[in-house]
Amino acid sequence: MMPGLSNRKTMQIQTPEGVIFSLTVAGIFSRFLAWTVDGAAIFAAASIISIATAFLAIISPDFANMLSVILFAIISVGYGIFTEWCWRGQSLGKRLLRLRVIDASGLKLQLSQIIIRNLLRPVDLLPICYLLGGLFLFWNQRGQRLGDLAANTVVVSIPSKKLLDVRQIQESKYNSFREYPHLEARLRQRVKPAEAAVALDAILRRDEISPEARIELFRDIAAHFRSLVPFEDKIDEMITDEQFVRNAVASIYRQASSGDAASRSAVLSEI
Amino acid sequence: MILDLQQFIKTERPRWEELESLLTRIEEDHDLRFNLEQTRRFHYLYDRAASDLLRISTFASSPEIVGYLEALVARAYGEIHETRDPRRRFLFWHWVSRELPLTFRRHLMAFWASVALTVLGALFGAGVLYVEPDTKATLLPFSHLMGKPSERVADEEESKGDYLQGKKAGFAGQLMTHNIRVSIFTLAMGMTYGVGTVVVLFYNGVILGAVSFDYIQDGQTRFLLGWLLPHGSVEIPSVIIAGQAGFVLAGALIGSRKRLSLLDRLAAVRGDLVTLIGGFSMLLVWAGLVEAFFSQYHEPVLPYGVKIGFGLLELVMLSAYLGFSGRSSPPKDPAP
Numbered sequence: 209m210m211p212g213l214s215n216r217k218t219m220q221i222q223t224p225e226g227v228i229f230s231l232t233v234a235g236i237f238s239r240f241l242a243w244t245v246d247g248a249a250i251f252a253a254a255s256i257i258s259i260a261t262a263f264l265a266i267i268s269p270d271f272a273n274m275l276s277v278i279l280f281a282i283i284s285v286g287y288g289i290f291t292e293w294c295w296r297g298q299s300l301g302k303r304l305l306r307l308r309v310i311d312a313s314g315l316k317l318q319l320s321q322i323i324i325r326n327l328l329r330p331v332d333l334l335p336i337c338y339l340l341g342g343l344f345l346f347w348n349q350r351g352q353r354l355g356d357l358a359a360n361t362v363v364v365s366i367p368s369k370k371l372l373d374v375r376q377i378q379e380s381k382y383n384s385f386r387e388y389p390h391l392e393a394r395l396r397q398r399v400k401p402a403e404a405a406v407a408l409d410a411i412l413r414r415d416e417i418s419p420e421a422r423i424e425l426f427r428d429i430a431a432h433f434r435s436l437v438p439f440e441d442k443i444d445e446m447i448t449d450e451q452f453v454r455n456a457v458a459s460i461y462r463q464a465s466s467g468d469a470a471s472r473s474a475v476l477s478e479i
Numbered sequence: 480m481i482l483d484l485q486q487f488i489k490t491e492r493p494r495w496e497e498l499e500s501l502l503t504r505i506e507e508d509h510d511l512r513f514n515l516e517q518t519r520r521f522h523y524l525y526d527r528a529a530s531d532l533l534r535i536s537t538f539a540s541s542p543e544i545v546g547y548l549e550a551l552v553a554r555a556y557g558e559i560h561e562t563r564d565p566r567r568r569f570l571f572w573h574w575v576s577r578e579l580p581l582t583f584r585r586h587l588m589a590f591w592a593s594v595a596l597t598v599l600g601a602l603f604g605a606g607v608l609y610v611e612p613d614t615k616a617t618l619l620p621f622s623h624l625m626g627k628p629s630e631r632v633a634d635e636e637e638s639k640g641d642y643l644q645g646k647k648a649g650f651a652g653q654l655m656t657h658n659i660r661v662s663i664f665t666l667a668m669g670m671t672y673g674v675g676t677v678v679v680l681f682y683n684g685v686i687l688g689a690v691s692f693d694y695i696q697d698g699q700t701r702f703l704l705g706w707l708l709p710h711g712s713v714e715i716p717s718v719i720i721a722g723q724a725g726f727v728l729a730g731a732l733i734g735s736r737k738r739l740s741l742l743d744r745l746a747a748v749r750g751d752l753v754t755l756i757g758g759f760s761m762l763l764v765w766a767g768l769v770e771a772f773f774s775q776y777h778e779p780v781l782p783y784g785v786k787i788g789f790g791l792l793e794l795v796m797l798s799a800y801l802g803f804s805g806r807s808s809p810p811k812d813p814a815p
Contacts, residue, residue, distance in 0.1 A: 223556055227529040229549040273649030281656035285663075296506045312742070314553055316561040320753045327756060330660075331667040331675070354670045358728065359749065360742050367546030408484075412543070461484050 219350050219362060221314040231314075233351040234307045234363040236342065242301030246287065249300045253283050288326040293319055297361075306366040312350060313360070321359040328355035384447065385455045391437055392459040398436045404460050407433070407453050414450070426450040488544070491531050495551060498524035502554045525555040574757070577805035582754040583720065584801070586727045593680055593722030597715070600684020605692035607685075618689040628697040635702075635777050647771045655767030658714060662721035662759050666728065666752070673729030680722040687715070705783035708790025710770035716797060717759040717766060724755040762797075769793075 217233035234242075257279045265272035291299040297309035297317050309325065311317050332341025332353045341353035350362045385392050407429050414422055430449035433456045447455070501521050505511055513521060532548040583590065607614055616625065623631070643650060661679075668675025694703035731744040739747065777783070 221553065221556070223529060223552070224560070225526070225529055227533050227552065229532060229552050229556075231549065231553055268648075270645050270648040273646075274652035277649060277652035277656055281659070310553070311557065314556050314560075316557045320749045323753050323756070324749055327663050328667045328670060330664045331670045358670060358745055360746060367543075367550050 217349065217351050219312070219364070231310070231362075231364040232367070234305075234365050235351075236345060238305045238307060238365065239345075239351075239363060242299065242305040242307055245301030245304055246299050250284055250287050253287070254280050257283070285327070288329075289322055292317075292322045292326070297322075302363070307363050308366050309356075309361050309363050311360060312352075312356075312362045317361065321361050325355040325359035325361050328358050331355070383455045383458055385439070385459045388439070391439055395433065395437045395456060396460055399433070399456075399460055403432070404457065407457050408461070411454055411457055422450070426453050429453050430456075484544075487531075487535070491527070494524055494527050495531075495548070498528055498551060498555060502551075502558065505558055506554075521555075522559065525552070525559055528552050528555065574754070575761075579754055579758045580801050580804040582751045583723075583758065585751065586723055586755075589726035589730065590719065590723040592726050593676075593719045596677055596680040596722065597684040597687070597719055600681035601688030601691070602684075603681070604685035604688030604690075606688075608689045608692050609696075615689070615693065618685060619693070624690060624693070628694045628699045628702075632699050632702045632777075636779065643771070643775050647775075651767045651771030654770050655764050658717070658763045658767065659760050662718055662763060663756065665718060665721040666724040666756065669725035669728030670732070671729075672732055673726055676722055676725030676729060679725075680719070683718055701783045701787075702777065704790070705777065705781075705786035706774060709774045709786050709793070710766045710790075712790045712794035713762050713769065713797060714766035716794075717762040720755055720759045720762075724752050724759070727755070728752060 216235065218230045219233055220228055220230045222228045257276060261272040261276040261279075264275065288299055292302075292309055295303065298307070302308060309317060309322070311321065329341075332338055332344070332355055334340045338353075341355070344357070345351050345353045348357070350356075352362060356362060385395075410425055410429055414426075417425060426449040430452040433453065498521075501517075501524065528548060529552050532545070532552050535544055535548060604618060608618060619625070665676055665679045668679055691703060691707075694700065727748050728745075731748045732741070734741065734744060773781075773789070774786070777786075
């Protein structure tokens with residue numbers, strides 16, 4: 209398990225149909241970054257206003273001053289409300305950081321919730337720099353600041369839209385395991401879904417791992433598979449541990465129910 | 480059993496993408512309404528995605544697909560299972576004439592608590608200044624209130640309100656935004672179980688009491704009333720309403736309605752809080768305009784009687800509005 213990931217808070221919601229889904233609560237750091245981006249956006253908007261009102265000041269300095277003061281107040285308070293309402297719980301910063309404000313029960317976010325969570329920000333800011341809100345957020349199981357608690361909202365991380373890149377587990381042109389269908393069958397029978405998932409995950413994420421850790425990881429997984437099904441030495445000696453695991457995963461995930469080997473490989477190459 | 484992941488994705492992916500595109504349409508268009516056929520299809524796709532999530536979580540836990548499906552099911556769940564009030568068109572007149580005064584009256588106890596704290600603060604401020612006149616600099620940390628009231632009155636009457644010439648609009652803007660910020664802060668302090676709201680209201684009361692005592696003691700009661708009443712008769716009630724909202728929030732936190740959970744109590748008052756915020760913000764815009772464009776003119780430009788009369792009229796109208804508006808008209812919801 210990658211360090212840090214285990215510390216991420218999640219919230220689970222059970223639907224009336226009995227399906228449980230979990231959402232990852234946004235971390236303090238990503239929320240801080242989103243807040244910084246939003247601060248920059250407000251600053252940019254305020255700068256544009258001051259430029260625009262400077263032109264207006266040529267006609268009426270007093271009116272331009274009033275407009276500038278009011279517009280700045282509206283933007284600084286209304287920015288979060290407006291963007292989160294228009295973009296369904298996302299401000300510019302949250303969009304960039306892939307965060308979203310959601311109703312804590314998983315239901316549709318309401319305007320009153322957005323208004324309350326944004327307007328109660330002053331209490332989270334106390335005594336300085338979000339100290340109270342930050343502490344509350346840190347200790348709260350759902351990562352809620354006080355404004356979120358009052359509004360019953362949670363800020364969650366949006367998972368990547370990227371679906372599984374099945375090409376990564378596509379069989380290589382030659383999978384030596386296929387010469388031993390009885391061993392493949394035994395492998396499929398003995399490997400538990402969780403173990404297969406770990407091996408699959410290792411393949412999918414192999415480029416994210418350092419070379420040393422990658423060698424060690426695949427050695428361990430290969431050793432485990434070997435302990436379950438003793439492949440013949442000549443297969444073993446010809447391939448690396450990583451290739452062994454790739455072959456094993458391809459064998460495990462290959463459609464087992466279909467009888468025709470040709471059609472199975474057609475499915476794999478098609479995807 | 481291990482799921483044939485590739486085949487599974489190949490088969491189900493078109494439905495996930497269809498569901499995703501429907502969700503994107505819903506999310507992009509707040510007023511979008513599906514017909515029966517589309518609703519059925521949407522529900523079917525949601526069921527299918529939920530079932531896929533269940534299958535994949537059980538048989539082939541792949542973090543990417545599980546995460547993707549969880550996010551998809553979560554989005555669809557929010558749309559399908561929402562049973563709270565459907566979004567209603569906001570009708571300003573209905574809101575002003577019924578919703579705001581009714582909401583105000585629904586939480587009268589909190590309002591009177593807010594009034595009591597302000598009065599207590601005012602009495603304290605006046606009392607302290609009476610006992611210890613030297614504390615004026617501490618109680619009233621504003622340069623224009625430091626001097627002797629009668630001297631300020633003489634200066635103001637001599638200047639004929641011209642010192643704000645060409646600055647009134649900007650001054651009004653500053654007053655509005657500052658007062659609205661203070662009021663929102665007073666409300667937000669309700670999250671400290673009302674302690675912060677008590678402090679803010681009491682402190683406002685202290686300043687008000689000390690200023691009033693200072694002017695009254697110096698024989699400037701007419702000036703004080705003429706100066707404060709035109710805007711104060713709206714501004715002070717607005718801050719008190721903000722305190723009322725803070726106490727409503729604190730009441731929900733503390734749990735005056737024990738049979739409800741904390742989340743339910745907070746949800747029950749959320750709409751009322753937003754209404755009260757809208758109410759005091761609207762009043763403070765008016766107060767800011769009056770303070771900048773009217774309150775700063777004194778005799779001989781504007782007789783104090785006129786200013787006091789105007790302030791009293793505002794107070795009576797505001798009281799009548801908050802106390803009686805919406806009572807006579809039949810309960811009628813705006814068109815959805």
